[in-house]
Amino acid sequence: MAERDPDLLVVGGGTAGIVGATSAASAGARVVLVERAATGGECLWTGCVPSKALLAAAAAAAAARGAARYGVDAGPVSVDGARVLEHVRAAVAAVAPVDSPEALGAQGVRVLSGTARLVGRRGRRLVADVDGQRLVAGQVLLATGAAPLLPDVPGLRQPGASRVLTSETLWDGPGLPGELVVLGGGGVGCEVSQALARLGSRVVLVERGERLLSGEDPQAGEAVADALRADGVRVLLGAEAAELRGGHLLLRPSARAGRRAQQVPASVPAPVLLVAAGRAPRSRGVGLEELGVALEQSGAVVVDALGRTTAPGVWAAGDVTGPPFWTHTAGVDASVAALNAVLGLRRRRATTVPRVVFTDPEVAAVGPATAAGQPGTRTVGHDHVDRAVADGRTDGFVRTRVDRRGRLVAVTAVGPRAGEVLAEGALAVDRRLRFASLFSTTHAYPTYADGFWNGAVGAARESLGSPAARRALAVAVGLRRRWLQR
Template sequence: MSNPEEYDVVVLGSGASGKLIAWTLASKGKRAAVVERRYVGGSCPNIACLPSKNVIQSAKVASYFRRGAEFGIDAGGWKVDMGVVRDRKRAMVDGLIAMHLEKYKASGAELVMGQGRFVAPKTIEVDLADGGTRTLRGAIVVINTGTRARIDRTPGLAEARPLTHVEALELDVAPDHLLVLGGGYVGLELAQAFRRFGSRVTIVERNGALAHREDPDVSDGLRQLCEDEGIEVCTRAKITRVEGTSGASVKMHATRDGSEIVVEGTHLLAASGRTPNTDGVGLEHAGVEVDGRGFVKVDERLRTTAAGVWAAGDCAGSPQFTHIAEDDFRVVLSDLAGGSRTTTGRQVPYCLFTDPELARIGLSETEAKAKGIAYRLAKIPMTAVLRTWTLSEPRGFLKALVEPDGDRILGFTAFGAEAGELMAVVQVAMIAGLPYTALRDAILTHPTIAEGLGPLFAAVPAGA
């Protein structure tokens, strides 16, 4: 091992947590380096959150053209150009990368492009992208390597070379028939988008419902959304083997309710889960342990089993959202400063960017029942929110859980137009400890989606 270069902090992986730690400490005069294998800024600005929402927005515009007559617009002769859809996404990514590079420059943090691996405690050797090697040792080290799409060991699946979200967002032609393996968040978002681009789409899900961890009324609503859009859904399907090659012809053999079925398409998208990027980075040389699924073992302050080493973001088993990774940054920064912030009991906002959106915060009904927590339930259809009438988007509902003998909001779910923005209003009220009556009695602008919070919380049953 060559003589290591000494740093105050070395971060392996440039995702949300890692880059924020490096930028913050470097701006305070610390010598900080971030080692990144490929994607400047991590997956969110390059291949995941923002690129997918960019493509989803293009698909939403396409849906408006398809519905043109409904809005009094003659949209005859239009077509989707997937090459332009892809190029619009690429242009956004280029801009985001440029923004990241400017932040590295402004903060003084060093970005080291190459494949990094631990070769000793708190010591990382980097095979540089432009050739050669460097060895960096940090007084503090943060592991921020993220996750990747999981390809299950189903016979023939890997050989079929399925798309993941990465390749799907680079397509310049809409598939004739896209098979989506997995009915979770990624599968649902991309299934709807490609259906709106003109593909025939079939979702194949092994569980009994789409987004099966959500409340039954949410899963039912998502299935109805798929039916509305002409997306075929096959639940309770256990894939036994896969034949063919994605992009040409592919067959998925499965068992369903005791019978064998075959689902055929031209392209296959694997969207059935994530696996941590912790293999091949030498964690065993650093004294860093992983759990049975490969996620780095951490405590409530995101400390690993090795002194002076933290892990943050998806690879640490945190909920797989950029906004949670950003909070992981706050937890690590607090710990470095002797603070008390931890991951215990923090709010985790969920948002599914289908159209309409699904968003929730706090307890769901399923979670409340599993934990034996009593609640009062208020629920209204989105048609009770008059703004939806102007948008021609009546689908969905709002619901809230309120404690049975008090006024505290326990949870909130919105399945409808602008659900993600609406959830934030309730989340802030929950953070502030406001009673549900504060939203019930607030003067909210008409006509807005947020106005629906009034009738929703007016529907809370009387307490015990």
């Protein structure tokens, strides 16, 4: 093998590509990563980092406006949209060096700037063309990510009087939009709607379903909808876009509108339309079909539990394999696939995947979506969590679900710091622990995690209240009493 030929060629320099490349390099493999734009991917440039920086600014504005309820008078709140975006861009610039070609080179990864296409095989190895340069690699890891999806709505691609944005282009302007419509009530749509409303924008959120965050606990979606309305967002449920015309978004009741059909207006002003209607895997133009890499109808690359595609020597991880589109999933799965590729291991992709929507309140969950009344569920409201009472944030809850053997299978947390509260629950679900067994671990007090721990205490007490347990305890207490009376 020529000196320049890698053991692993990684196509794409986002989270999956970077983690996969550095994992393989740390195992001693020769690794080349090809990225056509800038390393760091969606998470760094247009996703996690800028959106959370925007949320931090929005939280500061909301905290200042709400300070009076704690006896603190902050005065009128003024938001400078240009300075907010300066803060966002500064956060991105601070993180960028970690994902830079120089940082990757220091970890043993050679980075090439260009567009890679798989063009054939040479024996068991794979041949790629990178802007005219041929590379022969032992294995290939596809990590080309996904792009915002534009639904098939008339006028959306020729918006005329409206400005159409996605999560990738929201950050391009000199300031924040004064008025906009957000299309989509998933995590991205809810986060951006609340953030921009708190920063002074007039926001209408359009969701075709009956509730926000349709894949999560219904009560969680209701809590977020209430919070958005309190922040000034006009939330339209059961409404779908019919056409973008003349600076307005024309609406109609969706098939799931139900009783909300009469509440759907004919149109809403849309000088700016932010489309947050999902993502589409970037799998075209890489040469996958010629090598026999199977794709789903959505364009997602089909992979097995090890991260292998249907073509020998070709692996894939991250958003290009389809939902869930989570940065942490991309990193874990890419590390698994890369090490399987270069070491011949048979490690399996993650199956326990925590997820967080960073609205206020946050919504964090692991396992199947919970719902009140499901068998095995237990709910602890924040009115029973002392830290939440002290903070005046008793609107949240923690809901857990166990199987017939008392093992934790799902957790939903709603409230401040819900993503952190979820960590212990994710570990318990992943390790198939009995929920009641967690009560014996001492937890710091007072924290928002008390809701989860209080649930474990309740589960333990319930197990001790079974007829068999009560008989055993009665025998033990009686024996101890007689021994002390001797």
